[in-house]
Every structure is written in C-alpha cells, then in structure tokens.
Amino acid sequence: MSEQIPPTLGDIHAAARRIDGAVIRTPTLNSISLSKLIGAEVWLKFENLQMTAAYKERGALNKLLQLDSAQRARGVVAASAGNHAQAVAYHGLRLGIPVTIVMPEATPSVKVTQTESHGAKVVLTGTNFEDAYAHARLLEAEHDLVFVHPFDDPQIIAGQGTIALEMLAEAPDLEMLIVPIGGGGLISGIAIAAKAMKPDIEIIGVEAELYPSMKNKVTGGARPIGGDTLAEGIAVKEPGELTQRIIGELVDDIRLVSETHLEQAVALLVSVEKSVVEGAGAAGLAAMLAEPERYKGRKVGTILCGGNIDTHLLANVLIRDLVRSGRIARLRIALLDRPGSLSALAIKFHECGVNIIEVHHHRIFTTLPAKDTLIEVECEARDAAAIERLVKSLEEAGFKVERASLD
Incomplete structure (x- = not known):
C-alpha cells in the first residue's frame, strides 16, 4: 500500500x-443563512x-x-458497513459485476438489506470492521476477486477528487x-485537485474528537x-497509508470536533437547509x-458527504438541539x-404559555420528605x-425547581 503512486x-x-x-453532478450552493451565522461566505x-x-x-x-x-466476470469484494458498501453494490449491479460485501455481524439489518x-x-463476519476487512482479503485470495478498498487506492482517490473539480467550477473564488476525514480518501482526492488548480487554497481536514486517527x-x-x-462514517481507527502521505504533504491543518458540535451541525442543516445529513457529512x-x-x-x-442517518437517531438529535436552544426543557x-x-x-405553565409534554410523579425514590412529591415535567x-x-x-410562587441539562 505504501508504495502506491498518488493520482494526479x-x-x-x-x-x-x-x-x-452515471454519478450525479450535485449542486454547490452558497448558504446565505449559514454565511450570516458563521460570518463567512459558506x-x-x-x-x-x-x-x-x-x-x-x-x-x-x-x-x-x-x-x-x-x-x-470474476467479481469484486469489499469490506464496509456503510456508504462504500452501497456504492460498490449499486454500480456493480449497473455494470453486471458480481459484488460481495463483508460486514461485521453487528451491522444494523437496514444496512444489510439496503446493500442486498x-x-x-x-x-456477515467478525465483531468489527477489522475482522470484516481481514475476511474480505481472504475471499479476494480464495476466489481471485478484485478488492475495492474504501479509501487507500489511487483510483478511489481520483474518483473522490472529482468533487473538487465541480466545486471550483461552480465557486472559483x-x-x-x-x-471530513475518515480513512482519508475524500480529502486526498480533493487536496490533489484543488492544490493543483489553485495552489494558495487552504485545505482543512476534520475528524471527530473521539477518532483523531489521521491527526x-x-x-x-x-x-x-x-x-x-x-x-460513524469517519470513525476510522486505522487510516490509509497512501492517504496519510498525501494528507501530510497537501493538507494545511486537521481540526477535531466534539459530539455537541456534530449534533448542532446536523440539526442546523435540517432546519436551515432542509437537508438530511449524517454526522460525518456535517463535520465541516x-x-x-x-x-x-x-x-x-x-x-x-x-462537503455534505453523506445523508445516511438512522431516522430514530436523527429524531433524537433534533430534539436534543431543541433542548440546547432552550425550547424544550425537563x-x-x-x-x-x-x-x-x-x-x-x-x-403557572398556562400563564407563561409553556406546553406540558409529559409528567412523571416520583413519590418513593426521592430524597424529599414523605409528604412531598417530585414532579418531572417535560415541556416546550x-x-x-x-x-x-x-x-x-x-x-416566586415557592416551588423548588431544578432544570435538567444535556451537558
């Protein structure tokens, strides 16, 4: 891997x-609302x-x-529990190429079903991506398949780099x-293209604070x-060797972002851009x-690089954002x-125009005197x-109030 030649x-x-x-030329748009919020032209x-x-x-x-x-004719094999699996499967079907995808046993059934x-x-094999990757390599050797790496491959990197061509064509200034950085394929391709076209452009990578692998x-x-x-789309423990070399040479800085800011970004993109984006896609x-x-x-x-987020998880993120903004409280x-x-x-709730969502009484498991009760009220x-x-x-009316916090 380390001897591979980077694409040009x-x-x-x-x-x-x-x-x-065969791939959508997705729009590159200026967000007026986000530009005002950040103080930049976004x-x-x-x-x-x-x-x-x-x-x-x-x-x-x-x-x-x-x-x-x-x-x-022989077919390809890949290891992935996410977007790479669906990409290889979808275009393999279009081209008539047999595709085998190895996923960890704990992969959510919806992802398995989508890929199938x-x-x-x-x-399905192993407990994590590393196990799936190792098994995919075995299948590659046993059946003479072509292994399609999710990021550490010059042809993969070149494909991802086409994003920079489109962005700079639409917004040349x-x-x-x-x-976002996971294994590094996306930022490697973008950095190669962008720096070659516009040497003074600054390339900033972003990793989740919990997964600073490339940094x-x-x-x-x-x-x-x-x-x-x-x-989870950029939660990679071992980034690529080729991508590491490219990033070390061309990327100006790598920043780490907290879970709180990732949640806020996902919620903001829904509310402002009316666009569903997964956590990795909102990292920028x-x-x-x-x-x-x-x-x-x-x-x-x-780059809003992906929109595959579980609907229940998205609902939780949106509600938690309402809590952080002060519109929902417990x-x-x-x-x-x-x-x-x-x-x-x-x-009192009525007088202040606050709606009660749920009420829970606690009479037993509380440190209050036996004649008192603890009421938990979720309101908006x-x-x-x-x-x-x-x-x-x-x-002011004499009630003792404690407000729950997410942080």
Missing part, C-alpha cells in the same frame, strides 16, 4: 470523464443527493470502470475547503481513539460552528403531595425566554 490532476480529470452521466456541496446518498459512488465507479473483462437490494452478496498519524500524536460518535459545518472566528470573512466550501419540581398542588403548578415553548419566565414564576 490528470487522473482526476480522467475520472470525471469516466463517471460522467458554500455547500450536496453529495447527500447521490443515488446512494453519499460521495462514495465516485471512487467506487471509477475503480469498477477500469477493470478488464476477466476481472469483471442492490444485488450484492453480503457476508473559494479560499478554503473544509473536508495522530500526521502529527505524531497519541490521542486516545474510540467511543460512540454521531460521525461542525468545525465552523466550533471556531467561527477562524473562518470569519473567508470564502469557505465544505424541570424537576418539588411540591406538597396534596389535592390542588398539581393544578396550581399547571396554572416558543422560545427559551418563555421557559426562563416559567422557572422564575414557579420559584
């Missing part, structure tokens, strides 16, 4: 011609609008189109590109790696939200356990000020 700008232009018409590349809702199609198709007839719906044979490799750091992240915006002063006054582009209120107490409490209001007025009104 010419390779990326060739990839663009090769995949033209441009978004909507790769979540691809057929499989992710940019991975570009590299996968570029790779598949360069196989000879014998390789196509594109005609791929799915093999961009001064900076902020790109560790490039800077020689030893930050801990692991944990549950909303950006998360970086801007974390450090707006770093990008102030600049012309900045980022109040723990102590009151005397006697007739009329709850009514008096409800009147038009804005944070209404709930602040409610809390003040309750306290």
Whole structure:
C-alpha cells in the first residue's frame, strides 16, 4: 500500500470523464443563512443527493470502470458497513459485476438489506470492521476477486477528487475547503485537485474528537481513539497509508470536533437547509460552528458527504438541539403531595404559555420528605425566554425547581 503512486490532476480529470452521466453532478450552493451565522461566505456541496446518498459512488465507479473483462466476470469484494458498501453494490449491479460485501455481524439489518437490494452478496463476519476487512482479503485470495478498498487506492482517490473539480467550477473564488476525514480518501482526492488548480487554497481536514486517527498519524500524536460518535462514517481507527502521505504533504491543518458540535451541525442543516445529513457529512459545518472566528470573512466550501442517518437517531438529535436552544426543557419540581398542588403548578405553565409534554410523579425514590412529591415535567415553548419566565414564576410562587441539562 505504501508504495502506491498518488493520482494526479490528470487522473482526476480522467475520472470525471469516466463517471460522467452515471454519478450525479450535485449542486454547490452558497448558504446565505449559514454565511450570516458563521460570518463567512459558506458554500455547500450536496453529495447527500447521490443515488446512494453519499460521495462514495465516485471512487467506487471509477475503480469498477477500469477493470478488464476477466476481472469483471470474476467479481469484486469489499469490506464496509456503510456508504462504500452501497456504492460498490449499486454500480456493480449497473455494470453486471458480481459484488460481495463483508460486514461485521453487528451491522444494523437496514444496512444489510439496503446493500442486498442492490444485488450484492453480503457476508456477515467478525465483531468489527477489522475482522470484516481481514475476511474480505481472504475471499479476494480464495476466489481471485478484485478488492475495492474504501479509501487507500489511487483510483478511489481520483474518483473522490472529482468533487473538487465541480466545486471550483461552480465557486472559483473559494479560499478554503473544509473536508471530513475518515480513512482519508475524500480529502486526498480533493487536496490533489484543488492544490493543483489553485495552489494558495487552504485545505482543512476534520475528524471527530473521539477518532483523531489521521491527526495522530500526521502529527505524531497519541490521542486516545474510540467511543460512540454521531460521525460513524469517519470513525476510522486505522487510516490509509497512501492517504496519510498525501494528507501530510497537501493538507494545511486537521481540526477535531466534539459530539455537541456534530449534533448542532446536523440539526442546523435540517432546519436551515432542509437537508438530511449524517454526522460525518456535517463535520465541516461542525468545525465552523466550533471556531467561527477562524473562518470569519473567508470564502469557505465544505462537503455534505453523506445523508445516511438512522431516522430514530436523527429524531433524537433534533430534539436534543431543541433542548440546547432552550425550547424544550425537563424541570424537576418539588411540591406538597396534596389535592390542588398539581393544578396550581399547571396554572403557572398556562400563564407563561409553556406546553406540558409529559409528567412523571416520583413519590418513593426521592430524597424529599414523605409528604412531598417530585414532579418531572417535560415541556416546550416558543422560545427559551418563555421557559426562563416559567422557572422564575414557579420559584416566586415557592416551588423548588431544578432544570435538567444535556451537558
């Protein structure tokens, strides 16, 4: 792997011609709302609008189109539990190439079903990606298949680099590109193309704070790696060797973003852009939200690289954002356990224009005196000020109020 030759700008232009018409040329649009919020001119590349809702199609198709007839007949194999699996499966079906995808046994059934719906044979094995990767390599050797790497392959990287060609064609004055990093294939291709076309452009990589794998490799750091992240698409423990070399040479900086900023970015893209984006796809915006002063006054582009997020998880993220914005709250209120107490409490909510969503009584498991009860009220209001007025009104009426927090 380490001896592979990085693709050139010419390779990326060739990839663009090769995949033209089979991969969507997604829009690159200036977001007026986000530009005002960040204080920069923010441009978004909507790769979540691809057929499989992710940019991975570009590299996968570029790779598949360069196989000879014998390789196509034997088929390909890949290891992935996410967007790469669907990209290889979808374009393999289009081209009549047999596809085998190896996934960890714990892969959600919806991802297995989606991949199988594109005609791929799915093999479930192992507890993690590393196990799946090792088994895919065994199948490659046993059946003389072509292994389609998710990121550490010059043809994959060249395909991903076509994004930069499109972005700079639509927004040639961009001064900076902020790109999510998992294994590094996306940012490698973008950096090669963008730096060749516009040497002074700044390339900023973004990793989840819990998975600083590439930053560790490039800077020689030893930050801990692991944990549950909303950006599972870039939660890579071992990034590529080829991509590491490219990033070390061409990427200006790598920033780490917290789970809070990732959640805020996903929610903001839904509310402002009316666009569903997964955690990894929102990482570029998360970086801007974390450090707006770093990008102030600049012309900045980022890639919404995927939109495959579980609907239940998305709902949780959106509700948590309402909590952080102060529009939804959970109040723990102590009151005397006697007739009329709850009514008096409800009147205060009505007076302040705050709607009660749920009420929970706690009479036993509480440190309050036996004659008291603890009421947990989940409520929502038009804005944070209404709930602040409610809390003040309750306290002035003699109620003891404690507000739950996410942080």
